[in-house]
Amino acid sequence: MTGLYTDLYELRMAESYLKRGMTADATFSLYIRPTDDRPWWLALGVERVLEFIERFGFDQGELDYLSTVGFSDAALDAFAGLKCCGEVAAVADGTVVIADEPIVEITAPLPLAQIWETAVINLVQYPTLVATKAARVAFAAAGRPVVDFGFRRAHGLETGIEAAYAAYVGGGMQTSNVEAGRRYGIGLVGTMAHAFVQSEPSQADAFRAWATDHPDNVTLLVDTYDTRGGVRDAIAVAKEGLPLQAVRLDSGDLVALSRAAREMLDDAGLSTVLIFGSGGLDEHSIADLVAGGAAIDAFGVGTDLVVSADRPAAEIAYKLVTYDGRDVIKASEGKESLPGAKQIFRTGEVRNDVLALRHETFGGRPLLEPVWRDGERLATFDIEDARARAVTELAAIPEELRPPDYPGPAPRPRRSDELRARYERLRQRG
Amino acid sequence: MTGLYTDLYELRMAESYLKRGMTADATFSLYIRPTDDRPWWLALGVERVLEFIERFGFDQGELDYLSTVGFSDAALDAFAGLKCCGEVAAVADGTVVIADEPIVEITAPLPLAQIWETAVINLVQYPTLVATKAARVAFAAAGRPVVDFGFRRAHGLETGIEAAYAAYVGGGMQTSNVEAGRRYGIGLVGTMAHAFVQSEPSQADAFRAWATDHPDNVTLLVDTYDTRGGVRDAIAVAKEGLPLQAVRLDSGDLVALSRAAREMLDDAGLSTVLIFGSGGLDEHSIADLVAGGAAIDAFGVGTDLVVSADRPAAEIAYKLVTYDGRDVIKASEGKESLPGAKQIFRTGEVRNDVLALRHETFGGRPLLEPVWRDGERLATFDIEDARARAVTELAAIPEELRPPDYPGPAPRPRRSDELRARYERLRQRG
Numbered sequence: 008m009t010g011l012y013t014d015l016y017e018l019r020m021a022e023s024y025l026k027r028g029m030t031a032d033a034t035f036s037l038y039i040r041p042t043d044d045r046p047w048w049l050a051l052g053v054e055r056v057l058e059f060i061e062r063f064g065f066d067q068g069e070l071d072y073l074s075t076v077g078f079s080d081a082a083l084d085a086f087a088g089l090k091c092c093g094e095v096a097a098v099a100d101g102t103v104v105i106a107d108e109p110i111v112e113i114t115a116p117l118p119l120a121q122i123w124e125t126a127v128i129n130l131v132q133y134p135t136l137v138a139t140k141a142a143r144v145a146f147a148a149a150g151r152p153v154v155d156f157g158f159r160r161a162h163g164l165e166t167g168i169e170a171a172y173a174a175y176v177g178g179g180m181q182t183s184n185v186e187a188g189r190r191y192g193i194g195l196v197g198t199m200a201h202a203f204v205q206s207e208p209s210q211a212d213a214f215r216a217w218a219t220d221h222p223d224n225v226t227l228l229v230d231t232y233d234t235r236g237g238v239r240d241a242i243a244v245a246k247e248g249l250p251l252q253a254v255r256l257d258s259g260d261l262v263a264l265s266r267a268a269r270e271m272l273d274d275a276g277l278s279t280v281l282i283f284g285s286g287g288l289d290e291h292s293i294a295d296l297v298a299g300g301a302a303i304d305a306f307g308v309g310t311d312l313v314v315s316a317d318r319p320a321a322e323i324a325y326k327l328v329t330y331d332g333r334d335v336i337k338a339s340e341g342k343e344s345l346p347g348a349k350q351i352f353r354t355g356e357v358r359n360d361v362l363a364l365r366h367e368t369f370g371g372r373p374l375l376e377p378v379w380r381d382g383e384r385l386a387t388f389d390i391e392d393a394r395a396r397a398v399t400e401l402a403a404i405p406e407e408l409r410p411p412d413y414p415g416p417a418p419r420p421r422r423s424d425e426l427r428a429r430y431e432r433l434r435q436r437g
Numbered sequence: 438m439t440g441l442y443t444d445l446y447e448l449r450m451a452e453s454y455l456k457r458g459m460t461a462d463a464t465f466s467l468y469i470r471p472t473d474d475r476p477w478w479l480a481l482g483v484e485r486v487l488e489f490i491e492r493f494g495f496d497q498g499e500l501d502y503l504s505t506v507g508f509s510d511a512a513l514d515a516f517a518g519l520k521c522c523g524e525v526a527a528v529a530d531g532t533v534v535i536a537d538e539p540i541v542e543i544t545a546p547l548p549l550a551q552i553w554e555t556a557v558i559n560l561v562q563y564p565t566l567v568a569t570k571a572a573r574v575a576f577a578a579a580g581r582p583v584v585d586f587g588f589r590r591a592h593g594l595e596t597g598i599e600a601a602y603a604a605y606v607g608g609g610m611q612t613s614n615v616e617a618g619r620r621y622g623i624g625l626v627g628t629m630a631h632a633f634v635q636s637e638p639s640q641a642d643a644f645r646a647w648a649t650d651h652p653d654n655v656t657l658l659v660d661t662y663d664t665r666g667g668v669r670d671a672i673a674v675a676k677e678g679l680p681l682q683a684v685r686l687d688s689g690d691l692v693a694l695s696r697a698a699r700e701m702l703d704d705a706g707l708s709t710v711l712i713f714g715s716g717g718l719d720e721h722s723i724a725d726l727v728a729g730g731a732a733i734d735a736f737g738v739g740t741d742l743v744v745s746a747d748r749p750a751a752e753i754a755y756k757l758v759t760y761d762g763r764d765v766i767k768a769s770e771g772k773e774s775l776p777g778a779k780q781i782f783r784t785g786e787v788r789n790d791v792l793a794l795r796h797e798t799f800g801g802r803p804l805l806e807p808v809w810r811d812g813e814r815l816a817t818f819d820i821e822d823a824r825a826r827a828v829t830e831l832a833a834i835p836e837e838l839r840p841p842d843y844p845g846p847a848p849r850p851r852r853s854d855e856l857r858a859r860y861e862r863l864r865q866r867g
Binding site: 011012013014015016017018019020022023024026027029033035069072073076077117121124125126128129130132133136156158159160161162163164165166167169183184185186188189195196197198199200201202203205206216217220221223224231258310314315316319320323326327330335337 | 441442443444445446447448449450452453454456457459463465499502503506507547551554555556558559560562563566586588589590591592593594595596597599613614615616618619625626627628629630631632633635636646647650651653654661740744745746749750753756757760765767772
């Protein structure tokens, strides 16, 4: 089971709570703190949280291990009885949120909600990072298809598969990742590597072999030796009557080289042959290529996407906001946490969201919905569902919030009068 | 099985190789390209590569999937027969290497060695990134213990466990990650979170509860409200006769606050109480804290460690260097690959390494050893073995290469005369 997928202090705190009878319901709120470089996030990972909670528990082996690191028999007995109860409210996978807006709120007996902290943060963070990065890349590509090539550089094999999933949800990306294709039904893309070109006596031989062996899928990698020569060899092979769908440029000045390749292909009567660009790309370089007039029809992104290179971690908080019906706040400067279970109301543009208490009613669409109650799932978010929602949500993001170099500050939701009043009352009480 | 843990193009290339009878042995060399900010790497992941190769293969479900994405029956039959043969040479897990030095060299039938590319890069990259980061952090901490707190921010749950493993190998770090403690026998560390302090009527109540419930493990988190007040409450609780081993500072100016805390503790006769510092730390900030005279006895690092924040991916190459006994090179400017299976000879300092051909003999210690041959493992690197090696290897790194802000350029090995001559001959032949 998964009882040990947590930090030691969570279990030690839970031990104290259990010993002291502090097992009333607590609400923890998970949200992302503002950072200038991400004016919005595409939330993803709620399905993962539900999967985790569903199989959460301590098996005997886990309890035996805990007994060797100092947990009392009483604690172990109590852990063994921890059930997947409680209530989870969350935004649907594929929803756009801004800073401070809860993605998940967990209400459960304090020990359980505390133990879940580590995994819940972990399971929301990575999909959200990559889905957001993918959406940013897709905006930069301005309608050109983008493909995920990042499997090899992800932080772990399973993580590479999760990256492909998030890249599909956030950017509609096909992938090179075969296992992700099988697991999620994502469309696969594959070209060739430099090794293939090198394995044949000449580049033209390699191109010929490829076009013969994979006639439906002929994207020739043209930069192994020198890009213009590669394009010439590709054209020569096409002139022999072999199929050619695209050439791939993977290095060098992609604006100049793609325009040269386009001209060479057009001059050879191959104006339907596409040009594919890759090689260390991210949303910034893709935006520059598009603005610079690169003749690139589709992009491949890898490392920068799957490690979210410019922001490899999100400032995710998981804060106690109520315990046993009592509001809890943290009043530290710039890192305050607001009391009570929340609701987000979307009245129009994401910048105009209202952050309110759960029981309030406002105009607009409430984003948090119950997804788990008393041991039962109330919602399932599969990949196509999340992707469909993301398409609609991303289309509603205002133009000013789309450029990759958005200067900040990140928008934050307006707080409802009641939320502000409740926070102020608690803060003054100290 | 794991046949689909690869990129589509690897399988398409393999299909061509098989169809064309190109199944002679190829050697691929995996090494890291130079980057100024990492003058050395602590190599880790060879054990993972061996585990992958051991269980590599295609099961029927995988083959069925491939038939739906256009692979021919002949290709599927051939894939089904791909065996884990070949020879793998590698440095031992926990070895220090520099840029250009092979960590793994795989010699196997070309289709197999090609299909393995994606997974082999993935499996070496992440442990090496984190073990290296951990070693850098440990150097910066100058003998003070450092603990891994990163589970929640790793890119996936399993990745968080892998991070703890790599942090132990590279930095001797204990961890907060309970599952990593169980799986690898790494020592666990746990303090308390702000939520625990907030869950009690007062901070002093929370401290009292903790010291009562966990008398062997009393590290009190003192910054929930204001750090000096937190230290005062911790002292008050200790004066009541309750145990106190350490206080933890998690925010603010850690130099000033730690010195103030030290003075307060000393004045209260609590000079054996330790001070633990955490909160967004990495090797740079830890070096600054040590240089600035912070009174911190141990550090916790989290996010920056487990995502290797300043360098979340390594420039790993996996290059074809021989096929069927014939040398292969890639002569692109700055990204050239050198022909032939290699050996690294360490004659003293890592900066003086010689990169040679496998059959050459030199003075010094050869670093690559056979770890797999014809379907059999020749070596196993468990965590304690890797850690023990890392301790020795890291101790031999010269002082000039240790500072976190090493300005570059990254050292590279000297090439043997024969390697240079062979490369030049091939390059001139074109």
